[in-house]
Amino acid sequence: MSNRGTAVLLAAFLLGLSALLFLQTFQVRNFPGTRFGAEIWPRAILISMGLLSVILLLQSLRKSTVPLTQEALKAVFEREGIAWSVFACFFAFLWLLPRLGAYPAGALFVFATLTILGPKTLRSSLLHLGVAVGSSVVLWVLFSQVLKVIAPSGRWWALL
């Protein structure tokens, strides 16, 4: 897709989001007799955002089209692949957090992230494992022992 196409889509998305949230403000139920309801502030923001999105859309439509080359497309895929695999690992960490507990889930997150991003050799894997376990141990000492934070313990362990 060209850069103009992306810009137009983005502006249209922002405009649509503003409209959707604006409609949602009509669901607000205020106390009877309220002079200035809870919907006023978000509506003011959403009207501003909608107007700005229209300007952005007009600016995007006036933009000249520059199609992406094969190399640029490849670079985009690599960059997006890295970013979204990190997000996927973090999502998995959040899903595992209440099930496995903060520290085992944390160690798995670090190991998975480093394995995806780092070199794929045995030596590197051992290093990643060490970093994952080490960082979780340091976290446990700092949060659970020093700061007395009650971290999620993991409900799967209770089944054992």
Place this chain on the structure above:
Amino acid sequence: MTLFDGFLLALSQMTEPYNLLLLGAGVLAGLLVGAIPGFSITMAVVIVLPFTYGMETTPGLAIMLGVMVGGISGGLVSAMLLGIPGTPASVATTFDGLPMVRKGEQGYALGLGLWASCIGGFVSGAVLFVLAPPLGQIGLEIGPWGYFCLILFALTITASLSDGNMIKGLIAACIGLLATAVGEDQVNGITRLTFGNGDLDGGFAYLPILIGVFAFSQLLSDMPTRAAARRTLSADAATNVRIPHLRVLKQIVKHWLLTLRSIAIGVFVGVLPAAGASISNLISYDQARKNSKNPEAFGTGTEEGIIAPESTNNATMGGALMVLVALGIPGDAAAAAVLAALLVHDVAPSPTFMTERPDVVYVILLAFVIGHIFVLLLQSAALKIFIRIVGIPIYILAGVILLYTGMGVFAINNTTFDIWTMFLFGMVGYLMMRFNFPLAPLILGTVLGPIGEVNLMRAMQISPDLMNFITRPWALLFLTMAILSLLFPFAKARSKSGYWKYFGAVSFLLIAIPMFMMQGSLRPIVGAALIVAAVWTAYRKFSNTSHTHEDLRHG
């Protein structure tokens, strides 16, 4: 007890070795916590607070003030070395601090930040000893109309920072404002924009948003390819750790006007309740760039871009502290935590606090000033350890930092919802960065949204007449400045043509109007001075144009 007696008593208490030791310990704790991404000054204060329960007032205040001073100074380390500001006060520091570190000048960059911070804090502390009472009066005059316009001004000026992208900057600010509009409203507690999801009733906290946006976007932008992910953040991180103090001081002396102006901005913004270092560091950076001889160098690792925000954020804390002790109004979340610490020690700030307990007031001010000397002494050593961190490959840092910040976010309220917030806004921040939306307006919108709403609603409940935004001088002043900051990019692009070249003169003239509407005799004098400046600027522009026409006529 007279003010002078109070000062002498406070001085004798604060020079006791035990209190100095505790102040130093507080500064060290603040420096360490402030330097860690995902932690904030507020959290540092809250962590240390329980340790002071059993202490007397002076030692307790010494350690808390130490944490506060150390926390804001420590923030520059993570902002510069990792590009992740721990608090909004360090946002602008990343703009030039990180590029300078990337050039391999870690010691120089950190030295500039360190010395600018200390000078900012030290000078603001000294100034506040003298100017505290009259400065405190200004905050009382502004009122909800003025506060709302101040917030508007803060957002528009931040958007104007994003050159060529003002529309995107304003949209980013709207997204930030919207993020904190979700959940219960600030006035009536009515839920909105939750789509019926009960988890959203409490809304999103700003700290997880801030950390998510900066942690993900910064770390992911550092790893565009696998090869880039496997390199270190700075090639010679392990070798170039020395702070060239003399070179740093020479630079600060060279930019003395910039330093003083930044400190003045910091103190002024700090005095305004609810307007903290999150605003001042960006305003100061913007002013530094606009007044620089090389504005195009900003963002590439220029000295001015580090000196301005760092001298400002510490100075802002001085201003915020003064309002806190004088009126009992916390300037920001960190000041709110310090207020809690004061109450623990049976110290309740109020307008009569200065006359009733001058010894305690001066203990606070002295601890603030002496704390900056400790920052200078302790941070130089601590930096050497921290700089080694940037010698680790980026992908290892990224994995560990994301886990650490996730757990840090969890520890704020002990809820996994905050980590989900961090994750969600991490994706939002990353996408915004990908599509060239500036992140600073988003963060500022997030921090200022609730304050803006409360003040707007308060103003409308007092009087729904919108003319109050024009007839009240402080509101008019900030509204004028907000409009001028929106027009500035257009004026800058067309500064040599037509009527736009008189933009500066007209700006002075417009800002002078609210000055004449204010009480007292000093502010009308400032207004008159602004009119003189307007006439002089217009005359210079006019005569330059005439000379150019003459030159053209004579070939």
